[in-house]
Amino acid sequence: APLRRASFRxxxxxxxxxxxxxxxxxxxxxxxxxxxxxxxNMLTERRALARVSRTPGRTQAINVFDLDPGQRLIDLPxxxxxxxxxxxxRSWGPLLEQYLRRRSSLQALILVMDIRHPxxxxxxxxxxxxxGCGRPVHILLNKADKLSxxxxxxxxxxxxxIPELQGVAMQLFSAQTGQGLDELHQHIAGWLGx
Ligand code: GDP
Numbered sequence: 351a352p353l354r355r356a357s358f359r360x361x362x363x364x365x366x367x368x369x370x371x372x373x374x375x376x377x378x379x380x381x382x383x384x385x386x387x388x389x390x391n392m393l394t395e396r397r398a399l400a401r402v403s404r405t406p407g408r409t410q411a412i413n414v415f416d417l418d419p420g421q422r423l424i425d426l427p428x429x430x431x432x433x434x435x436x437x438x439x440r441s442w443g444p445l446l447e448q449y450l451r452r453r454s455s456l457q458a459l460i461l462v463m464d465i466r467h468p469x470x471x472x473x474x475x476x477x478x479x480x481x482g483c484g485r486p487v488h489i490l491l492n493k494a495d496k497l498s499x500x501x502x503x504x505x506x507x508x509x510x511x512i513p514e515l516q517g518v519a520m521q522l523f524s525a526q527t528g529q530g531l532d533e534l535h536q537h538i539a540g541w542l543g544x
Contacts, residue, residue: 374420
């Protein structure tokens with residue numbers, strides 16, 4: 351699994367600071383507290399990586415992790431942080447938009463949601479923007495362990511009926527138990543051409 355060889359490369363706050371736009375990369379996004387760091391940890395089996403993502407000043411940056419040569423995992427700024435000053439919030443919107451619009455090596459956007467309160471207005475904005483850029487979106491309904499299997503499946507079925515989510519892939523996930531991890535690894539291997 352190439353993700354196990356992940357290593358932190360750099361944090362960028364401007365698109366011009368990103369590594370060369372070659373090879374293949376997969377980006378991961380999500381509102382704060384949905385479990386994005388936990389998901390990165392579980393994917394990479396490297397506890398230190400998420401600590402990097404949480405370093406103050408880096409939560410609002412794009413964090414780049416190198417996988418195998420020519421393959422990257424991109425940790426996008428968390429959104430919905432109540433504490434973030436408005437000026438900072440205004441500055442990362444354009445960075446995110448520019449990244450999603452222009453990055454040729456970007457293969458797919460993984461969007462982490464908390465299955466107990468998924469599909470926030472921020473999520474909806476991001477999905478419609480990504481769709482407009484022609485980016486495949488893959489939703490992780492994280493913390494599925496907090497619901498019974500039946501309730502989790504029911505919630506996923508409800509989301510699948512939302513018109514704006516037609517054509518958006520989604521799966522149950524738990525960054526705590528590893529539920530859905532094999533399925534996610536398979537998708538990532540496909541996107542990265544591994
Ligand atoms: P982030 O802000 O999106 O990076 O979220 P974190 O990864 O820091 O997770 C936020 C909180 O949710 C932490 O207390 C995690 O332990 C918890 N958490 C994350 N994923 C899961 C999950 O799949 N199941 C459960 N039960 N808790 C989770």
